[in-house]
Amino acid sequence: MAEPLVVLDNLTKRFGAGSGGILAVDGVSMRVMPGEVLGFLGPNGAGKSTTMKMVTGYMTPTSGRALVCGKDVGEDPIWVKERVGYLPEGAPAYPDMTPASFLNFIADVRGLRGSARSEAVNKAVARAQLQGVLRQPIDTLSKGFKRRVGLAQAILHEPPVLIMDEPTDGLDPNQKHEVRRLIRELAREGGRAIVLSTHILEEVEAVCTRAVVIARGRIVADSTPAELAARSKYHHAVTLSVIPPSGVMVFDELAKVPGVARVEDGGTVHADGGAKVTCTLVPVRGKDIAPAVNEFVRAKQWKVEAVRLEGGRLDDVFRELTSGVS
Ligand SMILES: Nc1ncnc2c1ncn2[C@@H]1O[C@H](COP(=O)(O)OP(=O)(O)O)[C@@H](O)[C@H]1O
Numbered sequence: 508m509a510e511p512l513v514v515l516d517n518l519t520k521r522f523g524a525g526s527g528g529i530l531a532v533d534g535v536s537m538r539v540m541p542g543e544v545l546g547f548l549g550p551n552g553a554g555k556s557t558t559m560k561m562v563t564g565y566m567t568p569t570s571g572r573a574l575v576c577g578k579d580v581g582e583d584p585i586w587v588k589e590r591v592g593y594l595p596e597g598a599p600a601y602p603d604m605t606p607a608s609f610l611n612f613i614a615d616v617r618g619l620r621g622s623a624r625s626e627a628v629n630k631a632v633a634r635a636q637l638q639g640v641l642r643q644p645i646d647t648l649s650k651g652f653k654r655r656v657g658l659a660q661a662i663l664h665e666p667p668v669l670i671m672d673e674p675t676d677g678l679d680p681n682q683k684h685e686v687r688r689l690i691r692e693l694a695r696e697g698g699r700a701i702v703l704s705t706h707i708l709e710e711v712e713a714v715c716t717r718a719v720v721i722a723r724g725r726i727v728a729d730s731t732p733a734e735l736a737a738r739s740k741y742h743h744a745v746t747l748s749v750i751p752p753s754g755v756m757v758f759d760e761l762a763k764v765p766g767v768a769r770v771e772d773g774g775t776v777h778a779d780g781g782a783k784v785t786c787t788l789v790p791v792r793g794k795d796i797a798p799a800v801n802e803f804v805r806a807k808q809w810k811v812e813a814v815r816l817e818g819g820r821l822d823d824v825f826r827e828l829t830s831g832v833s
């Protein structure tokens with residue numbers, strides 16, 4: 508049995524003292540094995556970034572401990588930092604540097620010299636696809652490229668543990684896609700433990716093998732991405748845009764479809780041929796309503812502009828998991 512690369516043992520962080528203090532991370536325990544890509548999820552303020560800072564040695568726990576490759580982060584932070592790649596929230600610092608000078612600087616800090624240094628920088632540049640912007644000040648790069656510079660920095664020393672705090676936050680869809688592609692590539696190399704925080708359910712399903720949800724500093728779910736999505740009441744919901752004949756009460760009609768628990772109004776706009784009504788049909792939990800909805804709409808001969816099967820919504824999962832948590 509392989510050893511876990513990351514172990515959190517009752518990890519706790521309190522900011523401030525007394526009743527005005529905040530328990531940002533409240534006794535979090537888990538282990539991450541080689542090969543795992545763990546999606547660390549939770550609403551804003553849940554404690555994700557604080558947890559990650561303690562794992563990477565940038566913040567000291569109030570109590571409990573974090574171990575990386577078997578060693579307590581607090582006991583040997585330098586040893587641990589050699590084995591951890593960390594992409595902090597937002598963009599990398601050093602706006603006046605170019606990616607080339609920044610990565611060479613990081614390689615120096617990492618103790619890489621001579622050909623080992625240039626090989627490491629070249630490899631990270633190739634993986635993050637930074638060849639075209641190497642000599643441009645980081646400040647002038649797009650958000651997507653800035654994030655990739657941050658990623659190149661994090662993987663430069665080929666760490667067995669990679670911690671990424673919202674790696675795709677604020678990026679446009681193409682940039683998100685690029686960053687996810689890189690994460691999947693890093694995961695495929697195997698033997699590594701990857702932890703990334705995100706707000707996006709599709710991202711967890713696209714890149715993660717495991718989903719851990721944290722709310723108010725505590726773990727409230729630890730499952731597969733598919734199981735997590737299934738907890739959303741929008742799992743297998745159907746969103747429809749239709750142009751019905753005028754006078755038809757679309758919502759009332761659709762509510763009659765077997766298995767539909769509720770019809771949510773997604774707005775009406777004027778379109779060629781009449782009013783285009785968009786709505787989401789929420790199924791009775793566990794029901795697959797798509798075939799019945801299709802059949803119903805076809806029988807009515809409504810003009811269908813769009814149909815989408817929903818996988819689930821993360822904020823909805825958070826609500827489901829955190830309702831009742833005090
Ligand atoms: N340096 C700090 N000082 C005081 N409170 C903090 C500090 N950093 C984070 N917090 C608080 O701790 C809680 C968890 O924050 P954070 O870990 O950033 O959450 P997340 O990354 O999940 O959004 C929040 O209530 C936040 O306001």
Ligand SMILES: [Mg+2]
Nearest residue numbers: 555556557596
């Ligand atoms: Mg955060």
